[in-house]
Amino acid sequence: MTELTKGERTKKKLVDATAVLLRRQGYHATGLSAIVDESGAPRGSLYFYFPGGKDELAVAALEQAGVEWRARIDAAVGDAKDLGGTIDAVITVLADDLAASNWENGCPVAAVALESTSPAVHEAVQRHYAKWQEDIAARIATFGLAKPAATQLATVALAAVEGALLLAKVQRSKQPLHAVGAALRAMVTR
Amino acid sequence: MTELTKGERTKKKLVDATAVLLRRQGYHATGLSAIVDESGAPRGSLYFYFPGGKDELAVAALEQAGVEWRARIDAAVGDAKDLGGTIDAVITVLADDLAASNWENGCPVAAVALESTSPAVHEAVQRHYAKWQEDIAARIATFGLAKPAATQLATVALAAVEGALLLAKVQRSKQPLHAVGAALRAMVTR
Numbered sequence: 001m002t003e004l005t006k007g008e009r010t011k012k013k014l015v016d017a018t019a020v021l022l023r024r025q026g027y028h029a030t031g032l033s034a035i036v037d038e039s040g041a042p043r044g045s046l047y048f049y050f051p052g053g054k055d056e057l058a059v060a061a062l063e064q065a066g067v068e069w070r071a072r073i074d075a076a077v078g079d080a081k082d083l084g085g086t087i088d089a090v091i092t093v094l095a096d097d098l099a100a101s102n103w104e105n106g107c108p109v110a111a112v113a114l115e116s117t118s119p120a121v122h123e124a125v126q127r128h129y130a131k132w133q134e135d136i137a138a139r140i141a142t143f144g145l146a147k148p149a150a151t152q153l154a155t156v157a158l159a160a161v162e163g164a165l166l167l168a169k170v171q172r173s174k175q176p177l178h179a180v181g182a183a184l185r186a187m188v189t190r
Numbered sequence: 191m192t193e194l195t196k197g198e199r200t201k202k203k204l205v206d207a208t209a210v211l212l213r214r215q216g217y218h219a220t221g222l223s224a225i226v227d228e229s230g231a232p233r234g235s236l237y238f239y240f241p242g243g244k245d246e247l248a249v250a251a252l253e254q255a256g257v258e259w260r261a262r263i264d265a266a267v268g269d270a271k272d273l274g275g276t277i278d279a280v281i282t283v284l285a286d287d288l289a290a291s292n293w294e295n296g297c298p299v300a301a302v303a304l305e306s307t308s309p310a311v312h313e314a315v316q317r318h319y320a321k322w323q324e325d326i327a328a329r330i331a332t333f334g335l336a337k338p339a340a341t342q343l344a345t346v347a348l349a350a351v352e353g354a355l356l357l358a359k360v361q362r363s364k365q366p367l368h369a370v371g372a373a374l375r376a377m378v379t380r
Contacts, residue, residue: 026305028219111304113360114296115216125360155357155369156350163353167345170303170315179345183377 011049013039019061023108027058027116052120058112059124065108066128070135072097083143083188087157091181094165095174103172106165133158140188157184201239203229209251213298217248217306242310248302249314255298256318260325262287273333273378277347281371284355285364293362296355323348330378347374 004012017039021030032054036043050056076093080086098105113125137154141147160180167176194202207229211220222244226233240246266283270276288295303315327344331337350370357366 024305025218025307026216026301028215029305106304110356111216111301113356114301114304115214115219117215122360129357129360152369152372155366156373159353159357159366159370160346160350161353162356163349163351166300166303166352167319167349170312170319176345176349179342180349182342183346187373187377 007049010041010045013041014046014049014057015060015064017041018057019065019108022058022061022112023105027112027118027121030054030058055118055120058116058118058121062109062112062121062124062128066131069108077139083140084185086139086143087181087184087188090161091177094161095168095177098165098168098177099174103169106169107162110162110166129158143188153187156187160184197239200231200235203231204236204239204247205250205254207231208247209255209298212248212251212302213295217302217308217311220244220248245308245310248306248308248311252299252302252311252314252318256321259298267329273330274375276329276333277371277374277378280351281367284351285358285367288355288358288367289364293359296359297352300352300356319348333378343377346377350374 014035017035018030021034021038032046035054035057036046046057047053050060072093073090077086077089080089109125109128112121113129116122116125133151133154136157137147137150140150140153140157145153160183161177164176164180168174204225207225208220211224211228222236225244225247226236236247237243240250262283263280267276267279270279299315299318302311303319306312306315323341323344326347327337327340330340330343330347335343350373351367354366354370358364
């Protein structure tokens with residue numbers, strides 16, 4: 001881990017605070033004062049580091065969430081020997097994370113995706129899901145599926161997992177994630 | 191259609207306005223003044239008809255959305271002869287509705303589900319999805335599947351469709367819904 005400069009630490013504090021607030025209460029309800037308060041950063045630093053204000057911070061928070069989750073998923077599936085094992089590993093890490101947050105932290109992007117009306121944020125959300133879909137398709141293809149089948153399956157897997165995260169959060173239960181995991185497993189092993 | 195009394199019309203205006211605002215901007219950003227303004231109802235009527243304020247209105251709006259969509263889905267699948275046809279009919283009505291709203295109106299409950307922190311609203315969201323899951327399982331069972339398989343498949347179908355609505359909205363494309371429809375069709379016809 002390289003040491004961050006003071007400026008980088010301040011930027012990270014602001015982005016982390018934005019991510020927490022977006023996940024907890026969504027885009028519309030998150031104001032700049034709340035971001036500064038949550039971050040503990042000096043008030044003047046926000047427009048110094050993020051001249052684009054709330055939209056620039058929201059885009060940075062979404063991108064950071066994508067990078068962090070990519071690392072977590074990669075670590076979780078690293079040892080999986082086949083597609084079924086990969087699915088199980090992803091479902092387990094998502095279910096454990098949601099349960100550990102007392103069913104509060106779902107997908108860090110979904111809530112913003114559904115209610116933000118900012119074009120810049122919408123584009124960041126689009127890039128986020130497009131990248132995930134590509135990553136999933138590429139991972140599936142390494143297990144021998146042809147590209148069109150892998151792309152189709154990636155869309156279905158991403159949709160099913162996003163929906164299962166929503167239902168799991170609502171029901172405060174891992175069951176929807178496990179049901180979707182079993183169905184995806186059956187799709188790839190038949 | 192029975193005629194509504196003046197009081198019923200005012201209540202409906204307030205509930206309709208709440209539904210529009212919740213769908214457009216979520217729970218946190220929706221204030222009582224905005225609801226009154228959007229509804230065109232007299233300011234004093236809100237607490238007269240909804241002494242529980244925003245939470246009571248939000249619960250009524252979610253329940254109304256459930257009733258309306260149940261009627262639309264029932265009408266769409268009425269003629270379907272098998273499970274595959276039923277899936278196609280549901281996917282078509284959801285995809286057409288989302289496209290017709292210029293990709294703005296997704297699931298009327300999902301946005302609120304992901305960002306509301308009100309216990310009363312959370313319970314309404316839980317009831318909403320539990321009812322949908324039961325309805326889907328009952329519909330599947332009419333085509334001859336055993337109860338446990340039907341319940342499991344209902345969870346997967348609901349999750350996949352919710353996730354596909356999210357991705358379709360983000361991508362401004364029916365493709366995720368059609369991909370999920372084809373996958374669900376393959377699951378039930380193999």
